[in-house]
Amino acid sequence: MSTSKSVEQKLxxxxxxEAQTQRLGLRLGTLVSPGSVILLEGTMGSGKTVFAQGVALGLEVREQVTSPSYTLIKEYQSGRIPLYHIDLYRVGSNESLWGLGLEEYLEGGGVCVIEWARKVRDFLPESWLMVNIEIMTDTKRTLHFESEGERFLKILHEYRRLAFGF
Ligand SMILES: Nc1ncnc2c1ncn2[C@@H]1O[C@H](COP(=O)(O)OP(=O)(O)OP(=O)(O)O)[C@@H](O)[C@H]1O
Ligand SMILES: [Mg+2]
Structure with missing residues (x-):
């Protein structure tokens, strides 16, 4: 994993x-493909689930997407690609990640959106997108996007054009 990122890898x-964050997720959801992994970071209530709901809309998931905090993993099969919405808040460490079957989700043919994703570092594929959501005020958030690997370099490039026109 590289530590210094180029301008192209960040946004x-x-x-x-909330609606705007959901739209940002939606646009991303239209660009992802089977095997895409989106890592969501940010403190409680920053908007990770809201963003994930947007991704689901972009994938044309018809079911309502709710926080998987208690179930850890929720699968949605009604969109153009399966969506695996994962929330690791309650998971302690890398050791306790084994046995959750995470590898199968990460290597599966769906899109993984993972809240509290830093806990899953050891399991990551070679390309992923991290979205770190920072709370500025009650209603304002800064979203920091960072890509790793070829696949998400391309997707982030496309996303930049689609969402911001540059
Ligand atoms: N600009 C914004 N973007 C996203 N959410 C916002 C924004 N402004 C206010 N909110 C509110 O912040 C909250 C975000 O909740 P959400 O469940 O998505 O957070 P979370 O990061 O998933 O939290 P948790 O760590 O508990 O899972 C919602 O109540 C939403 O209405
Ligand atoms: Mg959440």
Whole structure:
């Protein structure tokens, strides 16, 4: 995993509302493909689940996407690709990640969206996208996007054009 990132691998943007964060997720959801892994970071209530709901809309998932905090993993099969929404808040460490079957989700033919993703570092595929959501005020968030690997370099490039026109 590289530590210094190029400009191309990063994107920061501001969201002024829940709806806007959901739209940012939606646009990303239209660009991902089987095997894509999106890592969501940010403190409680920053908007990780809201963003994940947007990704689900972009995948045309018809069911309502709710926080998987208690179940750890929720699968949605109604979209154009399966969505695995994972929340590791309650998981302690890498050791306790074994046995959850995470590898199978990560290597499966779906899209993984993982909240509290830093706990899963050891299991990551060679390309992924991290979205770190920072709380600025009650309604304002900064979303920091960072890609790793070829696949998400391309997706982030496309996303930048689609969402911001540059
Ligand atoms: N710009 C914004 N973007 C996203 N959510 C916002 C924004 N402004 C306010 N909110 C509110 O912040 C909350 C975000 O909740 P959400 O469940 O998505 O957070 P989370 O990061 O998933 O938290 P947790 O760590 O508990 O899973 C919601 O209540 C939402 O209405
Ligand atoms: Mg959440």
């Amino acid at each position: 920061d943007c501001i969201s002024h509302s």
